[in-house]
Amino acid sequence: MKHYEVEPQATIAEIKTLFTKTQGKSLKDEDVLQKLPVGTTATLFFRDLGAQISWVTVFLTEYAGPLFIYLLFYFRVPFIYGHKYDFTSSRHTVVHLACLCHSFHYVKRLLETLFVHRFSHGTMPLRNIFKNCTYYWGFAAWMAYYINHPLYTPPTYGSQQVKLALTIFVICQLGNFSIHMALRDLRPAGSKTRKIPYPTKNPFTWLFLLVSCPNYTYEVGSWIGFAIMTQCVPVALFSLVGFTQMTIWAKGKHRSYLREFRDYPPLRMPIIPFLL
Amino acid sequence: MAAVAATAATKGNGGGSGRAGAGEGGGTRKKKGPGPVATAYLVIYNVVMTAGWLVIAVGLVRAYLAKGSYHSLYYSIEKPLKFFQTGALLEILHCAIGIVPSSVVLTSFQVMSRVFLIWAVTHSVKEVQSEDSVLLFVIAWTITEIIRYSFYTFSLLNHLPYIIKWARYTLFIVLYPMGVTGELLTIYAALPFVRQAGLYSISLPNKYNFSFDYYTFLILVMISYIPLFPQLYFHMIHQRRKVLSHTEEHKKFD
Numbered sequence: 377m378k379h380y381e382v383e384p385q386a387t388i389a390e391i392k393t394l395f396t397k398t399q400g401k402s403l404k405d406e407d408v409l410q411k412l413p414v415g416t417t418a419t420l421f422f423r424d425l426g427a428q429i430s431w432v433t434v435f436l437t438e439y440a441g442p443l444f445i446y447l448l449f450y451f452r453v454p455f456i457y458g459h460k461y462d463f464t465s466s467r468h469t470v471v472h473l474a475c476l477c478h479s480f481h482y483v484k485r486l487l488e489t490l491f492v493h494r495f496s497h498g499t500m501p502l503r504n505i506f507k508n509c510t511y512y513w514g515f516a517a518w519m520a521y522y523i524n525h526p527l528y529t530p531p532t533y534g535s536q537q538v539k540l541a542l543t544i545f546v547i548c549q550l551g552n553f554s555i556h557m558a559l560r561d562l563r564p565a566g567s568k569t570r571k572i573p574y575p576t577k578n579p580f581t582w583l584f585l586l587v588s589c590p591n592y593t594y595e596v597g598s599w600i601g602f603a604i605m606t607q608c609v610p611v612a613l614f615s616l617v618g619f620t621q622m623t624i625w626a627k628g629k630h631r632s633y634l635r636e637f638r639d640y641p642p643l644r645m646p647i648i649p650f651l652l
Numbered sequence: 653m654a655a656v657a658a659t660a661a662t663k664g665n666g667g668g669s670g671r672a673g674a675g676e677g678g679g680t681r682k683k684k685g686p687g688p689v690a691t692a693y694l695v696i697y698n699v700v701m702t703a704g705w706l707v708i709a710v711g712l713v714r715a716y717l718a719k720g721s722y723h724s725l726y727y728s729i730e731k732p733l734k735f736f737q738t739g740a741l742l743e744i745l746h747c748a749i750g751i752v753p754s755s756v757v758l759t760s761f762q763v764m765s766r767v768f769l770i771w772a773v774t775h776s777v778k779e780v781q782s783e784d785s786v787l788l789f790v791i792a793w794t795i796t797e798i799i800r801y802s803f804y805t806f807s808l809l810n811h812l813p814y815i816i817k818w819a820r821y822t823l824f825i826v827l828y829p830m831g832v833t834g835e836l837l838t839i840y841a842a843l844p845f846v847r848q849a850g851l852y853s854i855s856l857p858n859k860y861n862f863s864f865d866y867y868t869f870l871i872l873v874m875i876s877y878i879p880l881f882p883q884l885y886f887h888m889i890h891q892r893r894k895v896l897s898h899t900e901e902h903k904k905f906d
Contacts, residue, residue: 522856522861522862522863523861525856525861527856527857528856528857528861529857529858529859529861532859606861607859607860607861608860608861608862609860609861609862610861610862
């Protein structure tokens, strides 16, 4: 048992910090004591991570919100638009299509959370659920307000624009789902192994040849499609913010792939082929 | 649910010492600092800014003496005020490229709020330019910036007179609330004119399916002062205690 020496005047607070001061990166639960890069004696530091919440719970909550909230605006429930518009329906086809796409997107995410994803970490800090839900729910309400507004203006290039946008959206949703399935198949149930992802027979996964995180690439693509479909600035802003965050995540993931695997394919970029 | 993370110390240094102090001066724990070229550039930058705000200060005094009243002095220092306050945007760049150890986010926030007041409120709403509240924040900013930039200049040259350090960490107690009062009153005065002219506002329907009400936005900005100002103010008070007592101890050992 490690002994710490302290002065008699040391306060309990100071003694506590001796236990909770961490240095360097966290170890993994699976690490074996013998295999750690330490000498004959190892000093372990512990840090209380604070209140935690499971990833599944966070995902389900943050995705269920936008699904529900968008529908409130779509059905024009009272107190959102003027009273003469209560429970009325838009006369624009694209508005109905947008509702279908937005709802499909979040239903897909909920189902993936329940049946597809295999999480490395069980939990995240509790405060994340408030931060994340504010982001998702807030943006969903903001977008839905304009798309379902009685004064909504359909896209400038009409059904041509909508058809193109829908095609982009569908392709990217299929792509995103294909990547999630490919990543799931990399890892047996209940394990936390990490392997380099490679293209499979599914053409959507061939994007792995060019990027480390094609799931993010496809996700950005989906939202760009939705922005073109609705021709709505808040959607474009949401896509931009999402793209920024996903780029940060992709770069981090790319870096840890490079660190962990010597033979990592050199052609791959984090999120945008050849560029970013 | 209690969760715990473990790290192991290797033999020798485990790395990860505390965060470098924010560029607010005070005792620098790690004397790493910028290289010689960056230091020379920063000294020039800070000297120029000190001079600029002195020009504004002198301009105010001269205008006051010439007019015989303190009303509508804004017009006499409008150009240097815009130039030097906007120039402070460079400080965001300094943090981004790492020659100044402050947080990019914090610096951006501080500079952008100043630039917002100068351009998006005072410049854009001509009717408020003759308000006394403008003088209130201009004086607060002028005194603060003269001290702040000379503080940085002397720090970079490793020769900081105590009086400057004292001024920087003491005068804010009065200047900060004074500036905030001036800013809030100015925004408040601008409101009716923004509403009237529909300034910077866009309404439905339009082909981008977007709307923005600048009047409401300004009200939200005013409300945001409520949580933000006390945090920043008490942070400075806390810094003051740390910085000024640190000097006292050093004096004892001289």
